[in-house]
Amino acid sequence: MEKKLIPENELFDIEKITKNLRSKIIGKKIHYFKKISSTNSYAKKLxxxxTDEGTIVVADVQTQGRGRKNRLWHSPFGGLWFSIILYPDLPPESGMLITMAVSISVAQAIKETTGMNAKIKWPNDLLIRNKKVSGILTELDASSYKINYAIIGIGINVNNKINDELKTIACSLKQENNKDISRIKIFISILENFDFYYDKLKNKDLDFIKKTWLSFTNILNKKIQVTENKKVIEGVFLGINDLGHLILDTKFGEIKIITGDIKYL
Amino acid sequence: MEKKLIPENELFDIEKITKNLRSKIIGKKIHYFKKISSTNSYAKKLxxxxTDEGTIVVADVQTQGRGRKNRLWHSPFGGLWFSIILYPDLPPESGMLITMAVSISVAQAIKETTGMNAKIKWPNDLLIRNKKVSGILTELDASSYKINYAIIGIGINVNNKINDELKTIACSLKQENNKDISRIKIFISILENFDFYYDKLKNKDLDFIKKTWLSFTNILNKKIQVTENKKVIEGVFLGINDLGHLILDTKFGEIKIITGDIKYL
Incomplete structure (x- = not known):
């Protein structure tokens, strides 16, 4: 029997991770749980x-992991489920840019660790071969002009099994790569990448974030359909503005889309 | 001895208020307390x-009222202290516009009730003769692209005494008007006015909000100084953009100011 270099039950050695981490802010403090209701909820308690900026909450299993619109996010053993705590000195409209900086960091970490090209699906998913491999949930607490704190929940299907009813729309890195992947390597890579991009964001280098983000999408100049509150609109994806809104060329002219579910046509 | 038409200890008759209120959403449900720690904190619990959109929490006394930057807001008997709960289907960047719509409503209510011209001091205060008479604290809970809920805390010095150490910077309506003012009349007027402006906001009629807001400032084309995080910048106030940011004409060119404390020069 072949010896597995990276076992499925790979355990988090937090001391080792923090010691090896090359970051300025992100991941200097990591709270690890075998099982938790939701890493975002625990982050809120912290x-x-x-707690310091950049603090991480990571768990092997979430019993009540959440996605966008309060959808349940299935978080069994083998996946990577964690939250990042930030106190960005930025206005509320920067929320989408934070999500974008995280998306880039996850896509790059997947590339560095597995060689696979994950694509960012606006606003907050990552796909491999058009199936969802990761989701990001940014929660903001703000006054009208300033974010007090942001909690970014990140879920990645690494080695975990995908539920039968989700198999047509979701995948895991293991399944797409045909071998076990180190959750810890991806974890470290995301933290280091995000440390870099968060710094760019704080220094208002939005063009750099936008350019990098666009390099990870595959819809530039392609036709897409956006659905929100039963309204459906079709158009050609022209790019994103400084607030992270989608710019679509539609039959009604150029339209700005703030939120919605997109479908490739 | 002269008979007082409006007694200082005027009591809230919530049943009567809700019966007479001409609004579609705002104030349909009102929670009243003689004393509470903070109406915003109670709103969060609700x-x-x-609880329904437009629900109000109002109190005669707040023991831990808060202002911007967690500054304590002195809230003794005789003033008007309340919070409005909203679930706006708007992106986080609309937070400032909500604060603007509330500011207009408070300024108009003061005008209708007392005949006095309160001026809006960006971002969230109202002044009479350059002294603070009211403050607004908008708190947002959001994802990166959508506000989940907004709680707007409104404090107005109506008939309450102003602390000696605040007398050079703060005032009450009673003091400026030389007679007792009905808290309840102002309260009703704010709720009805805001019902109108919130509807404009939801219908994306930003130009209307901006125009009305500008009519209540007295700094258009005047020189002001903005301080934030020990940085000081001077310039001529040119207006506000669609996000409620200040536009200043400075020696470095046109500059957008997101937050800060302004001073008239």
């Missing part, structure tokens, strides 16, 4: 007691 | 149990 913030109330006050 | 949201967790779920």
């Amino acid at each position: 913030i109330k007691e006050f | 949201i967790k149990e779920f």
Whole structure:
């Protein structure tokens, strides 16, 4: 029997991770749980007691992981489920840019660790061969002009099994790559990448973020369909503006899309 | 002894208020307290149990009222302290516009009720003769692309005494008007006015909000100084953009100001 170099039950050695991490802010403090309801919910508790910027909550299993619109996010053993705590000195409209910086970091980490090209699906998913491999949930607490804190929940199907009913729309890195992948390598790579992009964001280098983000999409100049609140609109994807909104060329002219579910045509 | 038409200890008759209120959404449900820690904090609790949009929390006394940057807001008997709960189907960058719509509503209510001209001081105060008479604290809970809920805390010095140490910078309506003012009349007027402006906001009639807002400032084309995080910038106030940011003409060119404390020069 072939010896597995990276076992499916690979365990988190937090001390080793923090020691090897090359980052300025992100991941200097990591809270690890074998099982938790939701890493974002625990992050919210930590913030109330006050915790440093860049603090991470990571768990092997989430029993009540959440996605966009309060959809349940299935988070069994073998996947990577964690949250990042930030106190960005930025206005509320930067929320989407934070999500974009995280998306880039996850896509690059997948590339560095597995060689696979994950594509960013606006606003907050990553796909491999058109199936969802990762989702990002950014939660903001803000006044009208300033974010007080942001919690970014990141879920990645690494080695975990995909539920039968999700198999047509979701995949895992293991399944697409035909071998076990190190959750820890991806984890470290995301933290280091995001440390870099978050710094760019704080220095208002939005063009750099936007350019990198666009390099990870595959819809530039392609026709897409956006659905929100039963309204459906079709158009050619022209790019994103400084707030992370989609710019679509439609039969009604150029339209800005703030949120919605997109479908490739 | 002269008979007082409006007594200082005027009491809230919530049943009567809701019966007479001409609004579509705002104030259909009102929670009243003689004393509470903070109406915004109680509003947050109500949201967790779920409450309708437009629900109000009002109190005679707040023991821990808060202003911007967690500054304490002195909230003794005689003033008007309340919060409005909203679930706006708007992106996080609309937070400032909500604050603007509330500012207009408060300024108009003061005008209708007392005849006095309150001026809006960006971002969230109202002044009479350059002294603060009201403050607005908008708190947002959002994802990166959508506000989940907004709680707007409104504090107005109506008939309450102003602390000695605040007398050079703060005032009450009673003091400026030389007679008691009905808290309830102002309260009703704010709710009805905001019902109107919130509807404009939801219908994306930003130009109307901006125009009305500008009519209540007295700094258009005047020189002001903005301080934020020890950075100071001077310039001529040119207006506000669609996100509620200040546009200043400075020696470095046109500059957009997102937050800060402004001073008239």
